[in-house]
Amino acid sequence: MTAPQNLIALVFDYDQTLSPTYMQDEVLFPAFGVEPKKFWSRCGDLVRGQGYDSELAYMKVLLDTLGLDRPTNAQLRELGAGLTFYPGLPEMFEEFERGLLGPEDVALGIRVEYYILSSGLKEVIEGSRLRPYARAVFGCEYAEDEGGRITFPKRVISHTQKTQFLFRVNKGLLDLAQDVNDHMDDVLRPIPFSNMIYVGDGPTDVPCFNVIRKQGGQAIAVYNPNDPTRAAFRKCYQLAAHTDRVKHIAPADFRAGSHLRLLLDEMVSEIAAKIRARRAAAMESGTVRAPGH
Numbered sequence: 001m002t003a004p005q006n007l008i009a010l011v012f013d014y015d016q017t018l019s020p021t022y023m024q025d026e027v028l029f030p031a032f033g034v035e036p037k038k039f040w041s042r043c044g045d046l047v048r049g050q051g052y053d054s055e056l057a058y059m060k061v062l063l064d065t066l067g068l069d070r071p072t073n074a075q076l077r078e079l080g081a082g083l084t085f086y087p088g089l090p091e092m093f094e095e096f097e098r099g100l101l102g103p104e105d106v107a108l109g110i111r112v113e114y115y116i117l118s119s120g121l122k123e124v125i126e127g128s129r130l131r132p133y134a135r136a137v138f139g140c141e142y143a144e145d146e147g148g149r150i151t152f153p154k155r156v157i158s159h160t161q162k163t164q165f166l167f168r169v170n171k172g173l174l175d176l177a178q179d180v181n182d183h184m185d186d187v188l189r190p191i192p193f194s195n196m197i198y199v200g201d202g203p204t205d206v207p208c209f210n211v212i213r214k215q216g217g218q219a220i221a222v223y224n225p226n227d228p229t230r231a232a233f234r235k236c237y238q239l240a241a242h243t244d245r246v247k248h249i250a251p252a253d254f255r256a257g258s259h260l261r262l263l264l265d266e267m268v269s270e271i272a273a274k275i276r277a278r279r280a281a282a283m284e285s286g287t288v289r290a291p292g293h
Contacts, residue, residue, distance in 0.1 A: 002187040005278075006110045008271050009169050009191045010264070011208075013200040014118035014125060014139070016232070017252065019085050020224050023120045024058065027079040034065055055119050055140055059153045063142075070149040073123045073142060080127025086224075088254030088261065093133035095256060100265060105272045108279055112268060113191075117165050119157050119204070136174045138165045159204035163211045169196065170215075193217040195275070197267050201252070202235040209245045218248075218267050222260060225251035 015022045029036050042061045046052040052060070063070060096112055113135040116125055122139030125131065140157055142150035155176075157165070167173075168180050172190040186192070193215030198208050201222055209219045221239045223232035236249040250260040 003172075003190045004109060005187075005190065005192055005195065006108060006275055007191045007195060008110065008112045008268055008275075009115060009196045010112060010268075011115045011117055011166065011169060011196060011198045013198075013205055013208075014116055014120050016201040016224065017199055017205075017222055018089060018116070018130065019083060020226070020252070021084070023080075023083060023124050024062075026084065027082045027124065028062070028076075028121075031079055032066055032069065032071075034062075039065060053156070053158050055156050055158050056153060059140060059142070059156065063150065063152075070151070072148045073144060073150060074148075076121060076123035076142075076150070077127035080124040080131075081129070083124065083128040083130075085130070086252040086254055088256070088258065090129050090133055092254040092256075092261065093130075096268075100268055101272060104276065108276060110272050110275055115165075115169055117157075117162050117208070119159060119162070122155075136169075138162075138168075160207050162205075163207045166193075166196070166198070166208060166211055195271055197264065197271075199264075201232070202239070206239070206243075206245055209239070213246075219246045220260070220263055221246045221249045222252040223249065225253065 012018055019026070024039075025036050028034065029039065039061060043054070043057040046057040046060065047054055093114060100112065101110055114133050116130065116134050116137045116139075118125060118137075118139040120139055122137055122141050125137050125139055131137065138157060140153065141155040143152050143154040145151040164180055170189050170191055170193055171180065171184050173180050193212060194217060196212060196217040198205070198212040198217065198219045199222060200208060200219070205221070209221070212219045221236040223236045225233075227233065236246075239245040240247065240249050248263055250263055251258070253260055255261060
């Protein structure tokens, strides 16, 4: 028994990929009166001075800063409604549903699924306007104390740990109670890496870029075209021109007709064509022609 393998997965980083801002700066700090420069300076001290991972550092500093005013996870979700995105989002997801795949693709059950894989806070993304379009959201999480207040990091996803979740998408193991290290034959995996596209913004996405490309998938690095320093562009340029982490870079503009949308449209169409070709070849090899008269 094999999996149909007719699903196409678009996996997106969040901060600086889907949004030009960091979620902490955009919705968390204003809500709780946190001074951004001081906050990130304290995080940097933990990373450089005490060897903290960046993600653990910001989660600890947030708890320390808020003290007794720590929110609940439900309140974090509510803040997600205030997140803003690059042009074309969330409209792109609806446009994809309406017109990206042809009737033949639909008849074969070919579908596009979307995943968000972030080192930011999952609960904030869960409350955003993007959530209804995502099959799953993976991100850092807090446990809650008896009073419902966030109390301790429950799940931390560093930029290297993000690759684990690519394999979860690949194997269909979206329930985090399932062990992603369980062996699964390639033919049983619902979304082969060749059916996956990863979109990220910079060096923290390098492990995911590497896994996707080595396994036969596609990767795109995006940059903020409105960055006056051009630092975002230079990060992506380095990834493509000097380190060969990605083949494609594009401005983070998700509107129809943009460079990024043209890339995504073409990649999805190409993957769909390969699925159709595999299906036709399987039908041909599995069919025994009746003898002619």
